[in-house]
Amino acid sequence: MSESREEIPVQRPWMAIAQKVGTPILSAALAIAIGSFIMWISGYDALAAYSALFKGALGGPKQIGDTILRATPLIFTGLAVAYGFRAGLFNIGAEGQLFMGGLAAAALGVFLVGQPWILVVPALLIASALAGAAWAFIPALLKARIGAHEVITTMMFTYIARYLVSWLVVGPLKAEGQIPQTEALMPEAQLPRIQGLFSEGALEAFPFLNLGRAHLGIVVAIIVAVIVWLILKYTTLGYENRAVGFNAFASETAGISVQWTTVKALCISGALAGLAGSVEVMGVHHRIFDQFSSGFGFTGIAVALLAKNHPLGVIPAALLFGALSAGAGTMQLEAHVPQKIILIIQALVIFFVAAEEIILWFVRRRQKEAMSHAG
Amino acid sequence: MPVLELREVTKVFPGVIANDRVSMTLERGEIVALLGENGAGKSTLMNVVYGLLSPDHGEILLDGKPTKIRSPRQAIDHGIGMVHQHFMLVEPLTVTENIVLGREPGRFGIIDFSDARAKVAALSKRYGLKIDPDARIMDLSVGMQQRVEILKALYQGAGVLILDEPTAVLTPQEVRELFAVVQSLVAEGLSVVFITHKLEEVMAVADRIIVMRGGAVVGETRPSETDAIGLARMMVGRDVVLSIEKGAATCGDTVLDVVELQVKDDRGLDAVAGVTFNVCGGEIVAIAGVSGNGQSELIDAIVGLRTPSAGSIALKGVDITHASARASIEAGVSHIPEDRHRRGLVLEFDLAENLVLGDHRSAPYASHGFMKPRVVAEMARTRIADYDIRTPSEKVLASSMSGGNQQKVVVAREIGRDPELLVAAQPTRGLDVGAIEFVHKQILAAREAGKGVLLIRLELEEILSLADRILVMYEGRIVREFAGGEADAETLGYHMTGGGGSKLDEGAQTEPAGSAPSEGEVVR
Numbered sequence: 001m002s003e004s005r006e007e008i009p010v011q012r013p014w015m016a017i018a019q020k021v022g023t024p025i026l027s028a029a030l031a032i033a034i035g036s037f038i039m040w041i042s043g044y045d046a047l048a049a050y051s052a053l054f055k056g057a058l059g060g061p062k063q064i065g066d067t068i069l070r071a072t073p074l075i076f077t078g079l080a081v082a083y084g085f086r087a088g089l090f091n092i093g094a095e096g097q098l099f100m101g102g103l104a105a106a107a108l109g110v111f112l113v114g115q116p117w118i119l120v121v122p123a124l125l126i127a128s129a130l131a132g133a134a135w136a137f138i139p140a141l142l143k144a145r146i147g148a149h150e151v152i153t154t155m156m157f158t159y160i161a162r163y164l165v166s167w168l169v170v171g172p173l174k175a176e177g178q179i180p181q182t183e184a185l186m187p188e189a190q191l192p193r194i195q196g197l198f199s200e201g202a203l204e205a206f207p208f209l210n211l212g213r214a215h216l217g218i219v220v221a222i223i224v225a226v227i228v229w230l231i232l233k234y235t236t237l238g239y240e241n242r243a244v245g246f247n248a249f250a251s252e253t254a255g256i257s258v259q260w261t262t263v264k265a266l267c268i269s270g271a272l273a274g275l276a277g278s279v280e281v282m283g284v285h286h287r288i289f290d291q292f293s294s295g296f297g298f299t300g301i302a303v304a305l306l307a308k309n310h311p312l313g314v315i316p317a318a319l320l321f322g323a324l325s326a327g328a329g330t331m332q333l334e335a336h337v338p339q340k341i342i343l344i345i346q347a348l349v350i351f352f353v354a355a356e357e358i359i360l361w362f363v364r365r366r367q368k369e370a371m372s373h374a375g
Numbered sequence: 376m377p378v379l380e381l382r383e384v385t386k387v388f389p390g391v392i393a394n395d396r397v398s399m400t401l402e403r404g405e406i407v408a409l410l411g412e413n414g415a416g417k418s419t420l421m422n423v424v425y426g427l428l429s430p431d432h433g434e435i436l437l438d439g440k441p442t443k444i445r446s447p448r449q450a451i452d453h454g455i456g457m458v459h460q461h462f463m464l465v466e467p468l469t470v471t472e473n474i475v476l477g478r479e480p481g482r483f484g485i486i487d488f489s490d491a492r493a494k495v496a497a498l499s500k501r502y503g504l505k506i507d508p509d510a511r512i513m514d515l516s517v518g519m520q521q522r523v524e525i526l527k528a529l530y531q532g533a534g535v536l537i538l539d540e541p542t543a544v545l546t547p548q549e550v551r552e553l554f555a556v557v558q559s560l561v562a563e564g565l566s567v568v569f570i571t572h573k574l575e576e577v578m579a580v581a582d583r584i585i586v587m588r589g590g591a592v593v594g595e596t597r598p599s600e601t602d603a604i605g606l607a608r609m610m611v612g613r614d615v616v617l618s619i620e621k622g623a624a625t626c627g628d629t630v631l632d633v634v635e636l637q638v639k640d641d642r643g644l645d646a647v648a649g650v651t652f653n654v655c656g657g658e659i660v661a662i663a664g665v666s667g668n669g670q671s672e673l674i675d676a677i678v679g680l681r682t683p684s685a686g687s688i689a690l691k692g693v694d695i696t697h698a699s700a701r702a703s704i705e706a707g708v709s710h711i712p713e714d715r716h717r718r719g720l721v722l723e724f725d726l727a728e729n730l731v732l733g734d735h736r737s738a739p740y741a742s743h744g745f746m747k748p749r750v751v752a753e754m755a756r757t758r759i760a761d762y763d764i765r766t767p768s769e770k771v772l773a774s775s776m777s778g779g780n781q782q783k784v785v786v787a788r789e790i791g792r793d794p795e796l797l798v799a800a801q802p803t804r805g806l807d808v809g810a811i812e813f814v815h816k817q818i819l820a821a822r823e824a825g826k827g828v829l830l831i832r833l834e835l836e837e838i839l840s841l842a843d844r845i846l847v848m849y850e851g852r853i854v855r856e857f858a859g860g861e862a863d864a865e866t867l868g869y870h871m872t873g874g875g876g877s878k879l880d881e882g883a884q885t886e887p888a889g890s891a892p893s894e895g896e897v898v899r
Binding site: 234235236237239240242243246247249250251252253254255256257 | 678679680699700701702703704705710712717718719720721722723724728732733735736741744745746748
């Protein structure tokens with residue numbers, strides 16, 4: 001048997017990792033390079049812009065805190081989209097599930113008064129996850145039962161969620177006063193700021209702990225990312241999720257219910273997006289209003305793409321996007337480069353990550369063609 | 376001088392020689408039938424001619440001139456038209472709109488339909504196609520849609536028309552009409568290449584028959600010089616007899632008991648129309664039949680992928696008629712699916728993940744919802760050794776393995792599970808001789824171990840050498856049963872194609888007198 005041993009490319013673990021990490025890093029670098037070219041032809045000083053951007057995003061503990069603050073919801077929405085992708089589902093409506101999660105936290109947080117922090121916060125997080133899952137459940141059911149495409153249905157549900165919140169904050173849930181928003185959460189329903197956990201003395205001794213507005217949501221986000229990673233890697237749930245995502249027919253043949261897996265995957269995706277809403281409500285605004293999310297659900301798609309749908313990759317990807325948006329203000333202020341340039345850089349990052357997928361897609365299609373002709 | 380000549384055309388796909396130095400000619404006004412099993416390379420060859428694939432070696436001569444055809448567009452410009460098995464028509468558009476699609480007449484972006492319409496009508500009349508130029512495609516029958524495709528090729532000026540399995544989608548009535556159309560085309564000086572694997576069609580319509588097997592031309596003949604049985608022999612080939620040594624069947628308890636089973640296909644028609652048979656332990660029962668006679672639906676029902684509409688299935692006395700695929704696996708049914716890439720493997724999974732597929736939720740590979748990667752890896756290494764899967768480790772992706780090795784993975788998983796019943800559909804299709812031998816050995820070993828084996832195979836060689844009992848399926852029914860040693864390929868082929876009772880009885884007029892099978896391919 002040894003004489004006919006086939007040539008199979010042996011993949012060393014480090015090579016596989018380098019391959020996985022290589023493209024996103026290269027994409028980000030290319031995007032930044034092209035971004036500076038765009039600034040240059042637009043008559044801006046790219047070097048000044050990037051150094052201001054860097055300063056605004058990572059220049060000090062407060063700035064790092066701001067980056068973390070903006071990355072926190074993106075980790076959740078990135079995980080949400082990535083988990084769906086792993087089952088072959090494109091949950092484009094993470095924004096809607098985020099709104100429902102935020103709504104659940106804001107609405108319940110007002111009622112759960114007089115209970116200790118340690119009960120209220122987990123209860124609100126769970127409630128928002130359930131709300132996000134529930135919001136994804138109907139599109140999931142439609143997908144599983146009649147094949148309605150989740151891109152359409154989850155998107156439509158996003159509109160419903162947004163307008164529902166718009167209505168609630170001017171109507172039934174409106175707080176006293178002129179502004180259309182809900183009542184503020186009690187302190188025991190809030191996710192405290194990280195710097196608030198330390199004494200004045202500790203903050204003076206260790207100034208890097210002075211993370212500004214960054215709140216404990218980041219810790220929750222990282223824990224959840226690890227849990228999602230473990231689910232995908234070590235549980236039958238994750239195994240079936242991946243199997244269906246790769247090949248629904250083989251999964252069906254192996255006795256996996258494709259419909260049920262689809263429903264579970266979209267609901268888990270929705271739950272993760274719902275958590276993004278609650279950390280924004282509980283950690284940042286302490287209430288919900290119309291504009292409480294700056295499109296985190298949609299940026300989550302970009303985060304998942306950049307992370308190549310790897311739950312742990314979502315963390316650095318979200319931090320990159322968080323840093324870009326945290327530094328944008330300083331960039332505009334100090335280098336007079338419009339903030340919108342950040343959107344171009346974000347788009348370029350995604351473009352280059354996607355470009356690799358496009359090339360690979362063509363390669364795979366050619367291979368498949370060859371196989372089908374040979375078969 | 377032939378209008379079309381191929382010289383030594385060779386097309387290689389990774390791991391497979393699809394066309395091996397194929398030479399052929401096509402004369403003006405001639406109908407050449409390209410006959411062969413599925414995968415014999417007929418369609419590949421014609422896709423080369425039509426510019427969809429480029430040959431690795433050899434040349435194509437048109438009217439004696441060597442010509443490079445790089446795209447269908449160039450093929451059309453050279454007067455070659457092709458009607459594919461799947462039509463390429465835009466359903467909501469009219470016949471004329473479809474025909475001019477891609478080269479709309481007119482100027483400044485305004486299409487001049489009146490001219491095209493008149494031309495379409497004239498062509499339709501000339502060749503007796505009876506097509507209304509203003510009819511919408513979606514209102515036309517499949518047979519008429521096919522004529523629109525032919526009309527399109529004629530409109531584009533085709534002198535050579537390639538028809539790829541044109542009768543696969545047609546009713547017997549439509550088949551006869553198609554033959555009449557083809558005759559009128561050649562009467563007008565066109566040349567036709569007719570790809571098929573149905574013997575009786577070849578006998579009815581062809582002037583000359585070129586038989587392909589394994590990518591090469593194995594013979595050329597004329598309907599007057601041969602008969603269906605002779606053609607079947609050429610198509611299957613006699614030189615690849617795999618001799619298998621096996622002991623007599625030791626029939627134990629009944630493993631599978633199928634009673635009066637009826638199963639509907641995707642269109643809601645009765646694909647399996649009342650089938651009763653059993654398989655006992657230590658026995659290989661083979662189902663022989665032309666593809667599309669209900670075998671696939673029968674397998675689907677047994678393995679839980681399709682719900683029967685009537686009748687019952689029992690495994691070792693336990694009713695599994697309505698069992699899901701999962702319940703059926705857990706009851707002890709293993710399934711080597713017909714299409715391993717589609718149903719057998721998750722190509723993006725590594726070997727270990729593929730080897731545990733289907734058992735991934737049960738002990739010892741998982742407990743309380745958690746997988747046990749170490750147990751899975753250990754099992755995978757054992758299977759790799761036991762089933763001679765050639766790989767450096769269990770972490771290699773299934774997609775990077777050869778077809779033979781991939782099939783070994785499926786076989787290892789399904790037999791390694793130690794089932795009561797093994798349903799093996801086309802278990803050796805596309806494999807090389809060594810891998811075929813290996814799979815045969817494993818199936819025989821399962822039989823020796825007292826398992827029931829249900830084998831579905833379109834290739835009669837394999838059925839004849841492996842089966843203890845052969846059931847012939849035709850039009851959803853079991854029409855004959857043979858003991859293993861009792862049958863030969865010709866007899867089987869005769870019954871598989873409805874010899875004795877055929878739906879094509881009224882089609883007798885298209886058959887030359889004395890030809891035996893009346894419909895369908897004998898062997899694929």
